Amino acid sequence: MATLKDIARTLDLSITQVSRALNDHSDVSEETRLRVKEMAQAMNYHPNASARKLVSGRSGMVGLVVPQHRNIGQDGIFIEAVAGLSAQFSGRGMQFVLHIMAEHEPVLPVYQRLIGKAMLDGFVLIDPLDHDPRIDFLKKAGIAFVVHGRVGKAIDYPYFDIENEQLAYDLTSHLTARGHRCIALLNGISGRSYVTVRKQGYCRALRDAGAEELPHLHLGGEMDEANGLTHTIRLFSGDAPRPTAIVCGNVRLARGVYQALAALGLRVPTDVSVVAHDDELPSLRASAFFPALTVTKAPLRDSWEPLVDCLTGAIEGKPLATLQRIGSYTFIERNSVADAAMA
Amino acid sequence: MATLKDIARTLDLSITQVSRALNDHSDVSEETRLRVKEMAQAMNYHPNASARKLVSGRSGMVGLVVPQHRNIGQDGIFIEAVAGLSAQFSGRGMQFVLHIMAEHEPVLPVYQRLIGKAMLDGFVLIDPLDHDPRIDFLKKAGIAFVVHGRVGKAIDYPYFDIENEQLAYDLTSHLTARGHRCIALLNGISGRSYVTVRKQGYCRALRDAGAEELPHLHLGGEMDEANGLTHTIRLFSGDAPRPTAIVCGNVRLARGVYQALAALGLRVPTDVSVVAHDDELPSLRASAFFPALTVTKAPLRDSWEPLVDCLTGAIEGKPLATLQRIGSYTFIERNSVADAAMA
DNA sequence: GAAAAAATCCGAAACGTTTCGGAAAAGATA
DNA sequence: TATCTTTTCCGAAACGTTTCGGATTTTTTC
Numbered sequence: 132m133a134t135l136k137d138i139a140r141t142l143d144l145s146i147t148q149v150s151r152a153l154n155d156h157s158d159v160s161e162e163t164r165l166r167v168k169e170m171a172q173a174m175n176y177h178p179n180a181s182a183r184k185l186v187s188g189r190s191g192m193v194g195l196v197v198p199q200h201r202n203i204g205q206d207g208i209f210i211e212a213v214a215g216l217s218a219q220f221s222g223r224g225m226q227f228v229l230h231i232m233a234e235h236e237p238v239l240p241v242y243q244r245l246i247g248k249a250m251l252d253g254f255v256l257i258d259p260l261d262h263d264p265r266i267d268f269l270k271k272a273g274i275a276f277v278v279h280g281r282v283g284k285a286i287d288y289p290y291f292d293i294e295n296e297q298l299a300y301d302l303t304s305h306l307t308a309r310g311h312r313c314i315a316l317l318n319g320i321s322g323r324s325y326v327t328v329r330k331q332g333y334c335r336a337l338r339d340a341g342a343e344e345l346p347h348l349h350l351g352g353e354m355d356e357a358n359g360l361t362h363t364i365r366l367f368s369g370d371a372p373r374p375t376a377i378v379c380g381n382v383r384l385a386r387g388v389y390q391a392l393a394a395l396g397l398r399v400p401t402d403v404s405v406v407a408h409d410d411e412l413p414s415l416r417a418s419a420f421f422p423a424l425t426v427t428k429a430p431l432r433d434s435w436e437p438l439v440d441c442l443t444g445a446i447e448g449k450p451l452a453t454l455q456r457i458g459s460y461t462f463i464e465r466n467s468v469a470d471a472a473m474a
Numbered sequence: 475m476a477t478l479k480d481i482a483r484t485l486d487l488s489i490t491q492v493s494r495a496l497n498d499h500s501d502v503s504e505e506t507r508l509r510v511k512e513m514a515q516a517m518n519y520h521p522n523a524s525a526r527k528l529v530s531g532r533s534g535m536v537g538l539v540v541p542q543h544r545n546i547g548q549d550g551i552f553i554e555a556v557a558g559l560s561a562q563f564s565g566r567g568m569q570f571v572l573h574i575m576a577e578h579e580p581v582l583p584v585y586q587r588l589i590g591k592a593m594l595d596g597f598v599l600i601d602p603l604d605h606d607p608r609i610d611f612l613k614k615a616g617i618a619f620v621v622h623g624r625v626g627k628a629i630d631y632p633y634f635d636i637e638n639e640q641l642a643y644d645l646t647s648h649l650t651a652r653g654h655r656c657i658a659l660l661n662g663i664s665g666r667s668y669v670t671v672r673k674q675g676y677c678r679a680l681r682d683a684g685a686e687e688l689p690h691l692h693l694g695g696e697m698d699e700a701n702g703l704t705h706t707i708r709l710f711s712g713d714a715p716r717p718t719a720i721v722c723g724n725v726r727l728a729r730g731v732y733q734a735l736a737a738l739g740l741r742v743p744t745d746v747s748v749v750a751h752d753d754e755l756p757s758l759r760a761s762a763f764f765p766a767l768t769v770t771k772a773p774l775r776d777s778w779e780p781l782v783d784c785l786t787g788a789i790e791g792k793p794l795a796t797l798q799r800i801g802s803y804t805f806i807e808r809n810s811v812a813d814a815a816m817a
Numbered sequence: 818g819a820a821a822a823a824a825t826c827c828g829a830a831a832c833g834t835t836t837c838g839g840a841a842a843a844g845a846t847a
Numbered sequence: 848t849a850t851c852t853t854t855t856c857c858g859a860a861a862c863g864t865t866t867c868g869g870a871t872t873t874t875t876t877c
Contacts, residue, residue, distance in 0.1 A: 479833080489835095494835085494836085497835080499836095524834095525835085526833080526834055
């Protein structure tokens, strides 16, 4: 375990000069710089991160805090986030701390504790709520963070997001353009910011098409196959007007919708058109549906690099404008949409 | 961000005494101890982990290093390990660092780098190989670690394991006791220690029953449904003697085996008996098979607590004998085994 | 050769915590 | 009250790194 002292002793330099050479200070001669770097490599020197953090305030470690829930092993977002973020941080020589909270533990004291230990340089926040207490808390604490998503209007923190309002508008207006007016939206768990803005985009498209918004056509909850199936059964079981088209928040919901429609003896797209947003989670391919599914596509895995870029930028004190990014999505028309039947 | 200095100034004590009070030194008066603890709580004091690590050598952080692979999001072991370990460490006020290596990155330099930064108190090792270089490396580095499994004979490091050799013996001899002699073993990826010892248990049971070991009846690879299916098709497609029973390394393989046998028009257990080891991964229930599957059961999730106990014990310098634990498994007979047909 | 300017280097202090080796205060005894 | 013993407290130093504010060395100019 080599230290600066070891290198300094060997090269007959002060530890100050060794430190300055390793950190490329301008007033170190090129000759000294090379000698020091070679010796450091030869001695397999790594700066002691604790010492460095104590002095410079930087440890090279960042955290992700997620709540424990029963279904955590099946949560595609969680798995993707953990694997993707960890790989990105590892690739930058940073360490990724994963903290899983007990199921009903209040979140802010957890952040307070982690911040209080002064170990982490910043946090990634995923799944933001419409009124997410974490954001104000971390801003007040003065610690770097980046949000996967956006909350509110006056956004003064780093984020990476896609245009969820617009993609829901595009999916819905694709259906209205084919004559559909009775369109269901299967959305996520309410209170999440992306869920809220997707509903806004859906409603805007209905308004633009002069269609009425019917409350029973907007259903939310965990976005999995089971809910896709049960929501669809519910939509076609009541006395209320039945949808001729369904917008699904993700491809897992769409899988459940396809299954339910088949069980009900309804055909896609002849009887009911279906569109979805596709995060491209690994276990599901929209193109593998029959009929193939029309989607807005934004691979979740493309989030991790810009998120990590923004967070490291925030840690380094880069200007906020460079730390707020919008990712693109692609509209891909396949075979799951037909004109509304004139019934 | 309160420090010892703040508390000391407020209570008119030295920082030494504050530190000693907070750490329950015996020569601090009870009155002083309480005053200090109350003030620390009132000021929301958390010891600076970097400072602590620098002095005491302990950060309260431990690491898990896993290689990136394409299927990481579907890897039940990985997901379980990450969620389970993280929750255990969080519950103990420790921080869990997850480091995902690039796909073909050599492993030892990664450990060297992490150790060199002097941030982590120890490591959890999962999925040990028969000749696992990590173990000797970490022993030489003098850093605490715990292994999920065992390697070799002279085991002088902390571990938590189950008796894989014995469970494979039990599953196989359950079949030999019912007259089966031509028994297949669908195992994991060779070179892993549990894979090696399970094969040993299987062979021992065959020997004890006077049955011949046929090499084509031992198949290995990723233990998923796809391989369960393809291995089974292969076993029943060649000219070599076909098995009358199959031992599966996990329940996912067994799912694939059931599917393949159904496709081949063979019945469980009338035509082919099937047994498996059940880690109780959340997405699969052995009892939900039809016919219900006979298993040795050892829930993977029961590993995390003892693993973490052993690692924290190792970090605290507890005697090795208390840090080597064997977990139990249960033999559960259900309906997937019948007597061998006298054909 | 002397003085000034530029280049290179370094001592001291800081960061926040822990602990060794006393020092000081309090209590007990004659 | 003085002395001895016990209890409580604390100054100094350490941990490894970074950087401020010089100090020293080398180079340039006259």
